[in-house]
Amino acid sequence: MALPTTAFVNGALPTNPFPLGLATVTSAGLAVKLTHNYTDIDAIRAQRLVIEALAGNSGVVYVIGEPTGPPWTLPGGGGTTSGADTTNYLNVLRVLAKGETWEVPAYMMNEISIGHFYVDAATNGDKAIATAVFA
């Protein structure tokens, strides 16, 4: 069955929590936006974002936080990258081992911009799934 491309139904997200679906890093070094399955939710803010690296992965998954899309210019003259900075990790928020979950906390009302989160991986084909929770 083909995936839908829009998340909103009649002006609202149909569920809360809302599953963002699977993000597969086809090529290690090329980050995938967590919201890539939908075209209309990048600007949405959530109270929590739950990201899980699949237990069947071969290596680690890098969670990246960037307000714009790649390529990203690294601070300090570190050049540009379209994935995780695996030299100084200057765009990596957290590394997930296979099977690990990070429940990204905002602590307050909807303060997590879900369109700012990307995943990259050390191994081609590794995957993460994500779910957004709204206050």
Next chain:
Amino acid sequence: MWKSLGKVTVPTPGTPVNVLANVDFNDPVIQALGGKPGRFSCAGILCQVFHLNQDKGYVGDRADFNKTTGVGLLAACGKPTQNTIPSAGANIPNAPGGLNAADYWVDVDAPSDGFIVSVLIL
């Protein structure tokens, strides 16, 4: 937003390194977030042992914290495995700028091990 502060490497175990060691305070992004030497206000901080570390890591609240005696030690994080990458963090939900990331240092047991550090800015 969550902002990465990069990988903080500890070249010499027993000599803690400040978690802002990688921060370029001339970076406009850092400046826009209010970061300055000695003061980087945040609502939360996450210190995760580097996934390729060879041994344990420690988080402390002063430049000379002692991982052995425990003076100034806030948390000890185990050696990462294939399925677990330990971390330590703190947050103040009701005070968006209530933490100063500059107040945290990391130490390790194996030379050149480190932490990946990120902060939550509200």
